[in-house]
Amino acid sequence: MRIGILTSGGDCAGLNAVILAVVRRAVLGYGWDVVGIRQGTHGLMQDPPQAIDLNDHVNNDGMLRLGGTILGTVNKGDPFHYPMPDGSFADRSAEVIAGYNKLGLDALIGVGGDGSMAILHRLAKMGGINLVGIPKTIDNDLAQTEYSIGFTTAVNVAVEALDRLQPTAASHDRIMILEVMGRDAGHIALFAGVAGGADAILIPEMDYDLDALTEHCLNIRKRGRNHALVIVAEAVKRDDGSAVTQENDGQKIRYGGIGHWLADELGARTGWETRVTVLGHVQRGGIPSPRDRVIASAFGVHAVDLIAEGRFDRVVAWSKRKVIDVDMADVIVGPRLVDTNGTMVSTAKGLGAYLGTPPKTVRTAKTV
Numbered sequence: 001m002r003i004g005i006l007t008s009g010g011d012c013a014g015l016n017a018v019i020l021a022v023v024r025r026a027v028l029g030y031g032w033d034v035v036g037i038r039q040g041t042h043g044l045m046q047d048p049p050q051a052i053d054l055n056d057h058v059n060n061d062g063m064l065r066l067g068g069t070i071l072g073t074v075n076k077g078d079p080f081h082y083p084m085p086d087g088s089f090a091d092r093s094a095e096v097i098a099g100y101n102k103l104g105l106d107a108l109i110g111v112g113g114d115g116s117m118a119i120l121h122r123l124a125k126m127g128g129i130n131l132v133g134i135p136k137t138i139d140n141d142l143a144q145t146e147y148s149i150g151f152t153t154a155v156n157v158a159v160e161a162l163d164r165l166q167p168t169a170a171s172h173d174r175i176m177i178l179e180v181m182g183r184d185a186g187h188i189a190l191f192a193g194v195a196g197g198a199d200a201i202l203i204p205e206m207d208y209d210l211d212a213l214t215e216h217c218l219n220i221r222k223r224g225r226n227h228a229l230v231i232v233a234e235a236v237k238r239d240d241g242s243a244v245t246q247e248n249d250g251q252k253i254r255y256g257g258i259g260h261w262l263a264d265e266l267g268a269r270t271g272w273e274t275r276v277t278v279l280g281h282v283q284r285g286g287i288p289s290p291r292d293r294v295i296a297s298a299f300g301v302h303a304v305d306l307i308a309e310g311r312f313d314r315v316v317a318w319s320k321r322k323v324i325d326v327d328m329a330d331v332i333v334g335p336r337l338v339d340t341n342g343t344m345v346s347t348a349k350g351l352g353a354y355l356g357t358p359p360k361t362v363r364t365a366k367t368v
């Protein structure tokens with residue numbers, strides 16, 4: 001047997017740990033060959049396909065703690081809608097499938113988020129590829145899994161930022177706003193906000209009211225505290241409903257900047273000096289947390305076992321303290337958003353944090 005593995009979508013901590021787990025299980029457990037595909041689907045699109053032999057990495061224990069991905073990754077260039085140099089878009093899916101066939105692979109493990117998983121699922125159906133998916137993304141927005149690789153490390157980074165912001169906020173009598181990533185979901189902001197003691201947690205799943213937020217901050221002051229911490233997810237909108245974006249090139253939207261808008265508004269309304277930190281890609285890099293390494297290892301081993309059992313079109317998932325596997329069709333249903341009636345929201349509210357209210361319009365994306 002000869003299996004391939006690729007990493008796709010935004011990188012995150014724990015990708016090399018999952019590659020190592022796949023190599024160890026496949027090589028030591030089954031005596032198979034493992035091929036690493038470079039730059040996600042882009043590596044397969046090249047002729048010859050860009051790939052490396054991963055068998056030698058079976059002894060590379062440094063990978064367990066190494067950030068990024070040794071294979072490289074892409075979160076642009078959908079092969080079904082590929083941007084060509086002349087500005088047009090082409091369907092290059094057949095080239096990706098041809099690349100897979102040229103490598104002589106019996107199965108493919110795709111480590112990706114929701115966007116990547118949807119693309120790989122479609123390619124697998126078209127090309128008869130034996131596909132198994134492994135969820136990764138700092139956004140933790142994949143359906144069916146409680147945790148995706150990279151999320152916990154990103155939360156740890158955001159909590160450390162709050163830990164560092166609190167003393168400087170207290171020293172200078174300020175409101176500190178921390179803007180975090182998460183794409184359309186507020187999981188990072190919510191987990192980090194609870195763990196880091198944020199006084200207000202703004203997430204895209206909840207509607208906020210600037211007057212209520214202002215009053216909340218002023219009440220903190222009245223109660224005798226000279227500083228406040230606010231965490232805001234990047235996809236939170238301005239009060240007129242418009243998103244703050246850095247890029248919208250027709251391929252994808254890149255959020256960023258809501259923290260600065262909020263600081264202007266909140267500073268003016270409260271009369272309290274307000275500063276902003278935009279955490280950005282710091283949340284994706286660095287050494288994976290032990291929990292991400294555990295999840296990556298469990299996912300990698302289970303994914304290889306699925307191939308050994310001939311069970312394809314499955315995605316491994318973390319559920320109720322163990323690894324399970326689910327139909328890929330049940331995973332590519334759009335982003336899994338924060339459950340506004342869930343434990344994390346009620347905990348944050350119970351701690352007295354300002355979160356706003358659930359939106360009046362029903363959101364269609366999954367919250368499970």
Ligand SMILES: Nc1ncnc2c1ncn2[C@@H]1O[C@H](COP(=O)(O)OP(=O)(O)OP(=O)(O)O)[C@@H](O)[C@H]1O
Pocket residue numbers: 008009010011040041042074075076077078079112113114115116117119136137138139183252
């Ligand atoms: N070659 C590609 N591989 C993966 N995604 C691609 C590619 N080209 C374009 N995309 C699009 O880019 C976006 C990547 O989104 P996203 O960054 O969410 O990726 P992901 O795999 O879901 O992982 P993550 O959420 O961690 O970044 C998706 O909407 C996807 O459709």
Ligand SMILES: O=P(O)(O)OC[C@H]1O[C@](O)(CO)[C@@H](O)[C@@H]1O
Pocket residue numbers: 010075113137138139181182183234254255284
């Ligand atoms: O690396 P890029 O292309 O700027 O993408 C940033 C996006 O990727 C993520 O880090 C992971 O999906 C999001 O949280 C963020 O919106």
Ligand SMILES: [Mg+2]
Pocket residue numbers: 009113114115137139141183
């Ligand atoms: Mg994603």
